[in-house]
Amino acid sequence: MIENIDLxxxxxxxxxFALTAIYHWLFVPLTLGLSFxxxxxxxxxxxxxxxxxxxxxxxxxxxxxxxFAIGVATGIILEFEFGTNWSNYSWFVGDIFGAPLAVExxxxxxxxxxxVAVMFFGWNKVGKKFHLAxxxxxxxxxSLSALWILVANSWMENPVGMVFNPDTARNxxxxxxxxxxxxxxxxxxxxxxxxxxxxxxxxxxxISSWFLLRHREEILAKKSILIAGIFGLVxxxxxxxxxxxxxxxxxxxxxxxxxxxxxxxxxxSGAGLTVIGALTDKGExxxxxxxxxxxxxxxxxxxxxxxxxxxxxGYVPGLKDLINGNPGKGIMSVSEMMxxxxxxxQVLIDYKMAKEIGDEASAAALGARxxxxxxxxxxxxxxxYSYFDHPWQVIPSVPxxxxxxxxxxxxxxxxxxxxxxxxxFHRQQTLERNRWFLWVALFSVPLAYLxxxxxxxxxxxxxxxxxxxxxxxVNIAVSNISTGAVxxxxxxxxxxxxxxxxxxxxxMVRQIKNGxxx
Amino acid sequence: MALMISHAFLQNYWWMIISLLAGLxxxxxxxxxxxxxxxxxxxxxxxxxxxxxxxxxxWEFTFTTLVTFGGAFFAAFPLFxxxxxxxxxxxxxxxxxxFIVQAVAYEYRSKPSNVFGTNVFDTFLFINGCLGPFxxxxxxxxxxxxxxxxxxxxxxxxxxSGWHGLEALVNPVNLLLGFTVIFLARVLGLMYLSxxxxxxxxxxxxxxxxxxxxIPFLIFFLAFTACLLLGKGFKxxxxxxxxxxxxxxxxxxxxxxxxxxxxxPGGVVLVLVSLWLGIMxxxxxxxxxxxxxxxxxxxxxxxxAGYGNTAFYPSSSDLQSSLTLAKASxxxxxxxxxxxxxxxxxxxxxxxxxxxxxxxRRMITTEEMAEEDHTY
Numbered sequence: 001m002i003e004n005i006d007l008x009x010x011x012x013x014x015x016x017f018a019l020t021a022i023y024h025w026l027f028v029p030l031t032l033g034l035s036f037x038x039x040x041x042x043x044x045x046x047x048x049x050x051x052x053x054x055x056x057x058x059x060x061x062x063x064x065x066x067x068f069a070i071g072v073a074t075g076i077i078l079e080f081e082f083g084t085n086w087s088n089y090s091w092f093v094g095d096i097f098g099a100p101l102a103v104e105x106x107x108x109x110x111x112x113x114x115x116v117a118v119m120f121f122g123w124n125k126v127g128k129k130f131h132l133a134x135x136x137x138x139x140x141x142x143s144l145s146a147l148w149i150l151v152a153n154s155w156m157e158n159p160v161g162m163v164f165n166p167d168t169a170r171n172x173x174x175x176x177x178x179x180x181x182x183x184x185x186x187x188x189x190x191x192x193x194x195x196x197x198x199x200x201x202x203x204x205x206x207i208s209s210w211f212l213l214r215h216r217e218e219i220l221a222k223k224s225i226l227i228a229g230i231f232g233l234v235x236x237x238x239x240x241x242x243x244x245x246x247x248x249x250x251x252x253x254x255x256x257x258x259x260x261x262x263x264x265x266x267x268x269s270g271a272g273l274t275v276i277g278a279l280t281d282k283g284e285x286x287x288x289x290x291x292x293x294x295x296x297x298x299x300x301x302x303x304x305x306x307x308x309x310x311x312x313x314g315y316v317p318g319l320k321d322l323i324n325g326n327p328g329k330g331i332m333s334v335s336e337m338m339x340x341x342x343x344x345x346q347v348l349i350d351y352k353m354a355k356e357i358g359d360e361a362s363a364a365a366l367g368a369r370x371x372x373x374x375x376x377x378x379x380x381x382x383x384x385y386s387y388f389d390h391p392w393q394v395i396p397s398v399p400x401x402x403x404x405x406x407x408x409x410x411x412x413x414x415x416x417x418x419x420x421x422x423x424x425f426h427r428q429q430t431l432e433r434n435r436w437f438l439w440v441a442l443f444s445v446p447l448a449y450l451x452x453x454x455x456x457x458x459x460x461x462x463x464x465x466x467x468x469x470x471x472x473x474v475n476i477a478v479s480n481i482s483t484g485a486v487x488x489x490x491x492x493x494x495x496x497x498x499x500x501x502x503x504x505x506x507x508m509v510r511q512i513k514n515g516x517x518x
Numbered sequence: 519m520a521l522m523i524s525h526a527f528l529q530n531y532w533w534m535i536i537s538l539l540a541g542l543x544x545x546x547x548x549x550x551x552x553x554x555x556x557x558x559x560x561x562x563x564x565x566x567x568x569x570x571x572x573x574x575x576x577w578e579f580t581f582t583t584l585v586t587f588g589g590a591f592f593a594a595f596p597l598f599x600x601x602x603x604x605x606x607x608x609x610x611x612x613x614x615x616x617f618i619v620q621a622v623a624y625e626y627r628s629k630p631s632n633v634f635g636t637n638v639f640d641t642f643l644f645i646n647g648c649l650g651p652f653x654x655x656x657x658x659x660x661x662x663x664x665x666x667x668x669x670x671x672x673x674x675x676x677x678x679s680g681w682h683g684l685e686a687l688v689n690p691v692n693l694l695l696g697f698t699v700i701f702l703a704r705v706l707g708l709m710y711l712s713x714x715x716x717x718x719x720x721x722x723x724x725x726x727x728x729x730x731x732x733i734p735f736l737i738f739f740l741a742f743t744a745c746l747l748l749g750k751g752f753k754x755x756x757x758x759x760x761x762x763x764x765x766x767x768x769x770x771x772x773x774x775x776x777x778x779x780x781x782x783p784g785g786v787v788l789v790l791v792s793l794w795l796g797i798m799x800x801x802x803x804x805x806x807x808x809x810x811x812x813x814x815x816x817x818x819x820x821x822x823a824g825y826g827n828t829a830f831y832p833s834s835s836d837l838q839s840s841l842t843l844a845k846a847s848x849x850x851x852x853x854x855x856x857x858x859x860x861x862x863x864x865x866x867x868x869x870x871x872x873x874x875x876x877x878x879r880r881m882i883t884t885e886e887m888a889e890e891d892h893t894y
Contacts, residue, residue, distance in 0.1 A: 073621035087604025094596020102593035105586030113578035510631035
């Protein structure tokens with residue numbers, strides 16, 4: 001039945017979710033970061049009373065509004081797609097996953113939507129301070145929205161704070177604190193939000209550079225570069241720090257994803273960190289998965305071990321250890337996990353059948369197993385593995401995660417340099433003379449979007465085939481609808497979102513060319 | 519107090535919150551109702567601009583309430599979320615599409631280089647204005663008429679009809695509620711426009727349209743109410759949970775609950791008063807009577823659908839798959855945690871009210887449109 005569900009349905013459902021998420025993420029980071037940049041600019045206006053800052057704020061606010069609308073439009077789909085396309089998932093974990101989404105609506109969305117109206121339309125209707133407070137509340141509201149959805153997303157990567165209830169056949173929350181303070185959530189929130197700040201800062205520096213290249217709006221451009229340069233530099237350093245801590249957490253809770261990001265096949269002590277490298281087919285296979293060799297490799301010795309274990313000779317398991325097991329290092333094989341998971345699933349099926357036929361004694365005994373710590377730690381923990389036919393199925397796409405990760409990290413360091421140069425040239429008052437820098441800054445804008453999207457590709461492609469790590473693979477989570485229905489909605493979304501994106505970019509470019517209102 | 523906070527209490531509490539959100543959502547669909555007049559009411563471009571700007575400063579409240587309504591359902595009654603959204607796929611997708619196009623239409627319609635032109639974006643607003651309320655009305659009507667689904671031992675849903683929700687459109691009772699909601703939204707939209715726009719010609723047109731839309735609204739509402747109260751309902755046995763069809767169940771639910779006994783007739787009276795104020799007295803305050811009446815009636819309808827061991831999301835093809843509050847709800851721990859979060863709602867309502875009041879102090883006029891930097 002569900003176990004034999006058509007894989008094309010799973011793939012189309014994944015494609016639809018990926019399409020929606022990728023489009024949504026084209027707009028969210030700019031909202032996250034630009035809202036704070038607006039708040040900084042308006043604060044200067046209110047404190048100094050200098051009208052130029054009001055003009056600058058209003059110019060960037062117009063661009064913010066164009067971007068914000070389409071971010072909202074693409075966001076609503078994501079929430080409802082959990083139900084429409086992933087209904088088995090929605091039931092299996094709705095008790096935990098739904099709560100952060102509801103909190104997001106009550107705490108963050110209303111804050112954002114109420115004060116964004118004041119921010120746009122309130123210049124002539126409310127006092128300066130109320131308006132400034134509204135702009136700040138929009139910024140806080142945007143980041144709060146991100147917090148809750150990222151808490152929910154992180155729970156899927158590292159499910160904590162819950163117990164399985166065999167009566168309802170689902171996981172139920174037993175600690176909201178654990179869900180919120182999930183280490184993956186803390187890393188992900190700080191990393192994602194600050195990466196949004198970086199993108200917005202690159203956007204502002206890039207567009208301002210265009211004005212300088214055209215010898216237009218020079219005051220606006222220079223002041224904007226200073227604000228965005230400082231904000232961007234601080235944020236980019238935070239992105240690097242949180243990225244490091246995030247990788248450390250992934251190594252612990254999602255070791256297969258981590259090994260795939262590093263294309264690390266053979267476990268080793270004193271493992272080096274590959275800075276760049278080209279993957280080539282080694283001619284070897286793990287099941288049906290290709291094993292890649294590394295050419296043109298530049299490596300920093302021992303750094304991978306230091307980053308993941310804190311010791312220069314610490315052991316970093318490779319994909320082969322993680323799939324085949326390595327008893328010497330305490331690593332269980334995936335086939336053993338599959339066996340244990342199948343046992344746990346059979347206990348659940350037996351329990352449900354005993355309940356169905358009214359065999360209360362058997363039901364009581366089987367139900368009690370789900371409260372035994374030994375059963376939870378050693379069997380139920382591997383429940384999701386019961387759905388696989390082969391151990392290699394738990395390996396994600398190594399090239400996708402490996403290259404995406406490296407490009408993202410490389411661009412992250414490039415942005416640090418970009419902001420340092422922007423601030424230095426501003427201080428030396430040589431921005432206009434360094435036209436090469438202005439061109440680089442302008443062409444960095446699409447690179448910021450690329451880095452941001454690649455971050456999500458690393459995290460989401462890297463955790464395949466899981467929708468919930470170790471508990472539920474994607475093919476079990478999907479709704480029981482026809483592939484044709486999902487193909488149709490996928491096509492409709494693709495056409496609609498692309499059309500709206502074209503309109504958005506066209507309007508944005510025109511507004512930038514028009515410049516601020518005088 | 520400790521006794522009161524049982525799982526059943528929390529389920530009822532969350533159903534009350536969802537009913538309140540549903541009431542607010544229907545009231546806030548004055549935005550959609552107003553959008554449905556975008557081509558028929560204004561006589562010139564400035565009038566259309568005033569209508570769009572009056573509604574455009576509020577569209578996000580409706581949108582946010584819809585999102586929160588969905589989020590609250592997911593958190594409090596995840597089995598409903600999984601069953602209805604995963605099963606009635608096409609109805610929910612159609613609703614979503616109509617809201618996607620709305621979200622960008624306001625911001626983009628009058629911006630230069632918007633590629634598709636103002637009329638396309640205004641058509642998006644019109645589509646959302648008509649389809650949104652109608653389909654939401656049809657979807658909610660299935661709370662009373664049932665849907666074609668079964669749940670297995672592990673609560674996984676199988677939808678009986680290959681139409682995945684569109685089959686609801688051939689049930690006349692569902693259509694009655696769909697038309698009730700769209701005409702109600704149109705009435706609310708007219709009343710809201712009348713409360714915010716100061717333009718003699720436009721107000722005269724609004725007043726004429728109000729009477730024309732109030733009549734079909736009342737007819738559809740009466741017809742739906744009669745079908746609901748005189749028909750059969752899906753009753754769950756309090757001990758065994760077995761679901762059976764019971765004649766006059768919803769009438770019984772209405773009469774046996776003190777809250778519905780106050781909310782339903784009270785809400786109806788408020789809406790009737792608002793119609794009298796709007797049509798006969800041309801009052802600009804009618805929206806507040808109609809709005810509070812709408813919230814009260816919608817809450818009462820949700821109470822009737824879910825309280826008193828009634829299956830709020832019934833299956834017409836397999837009665838025992840029907841969802842009651844107890845069957846569909848989250849665990850006690852989650853509902854309790856969420857209850858603490860919900861205590862912030864009055865604070866949220868207070869700042870919305872404050873911001874709304876501050877922004878609506880000045881009426882929308884041609885002068886205001888000329889002075890305003892950020893217009894749609």
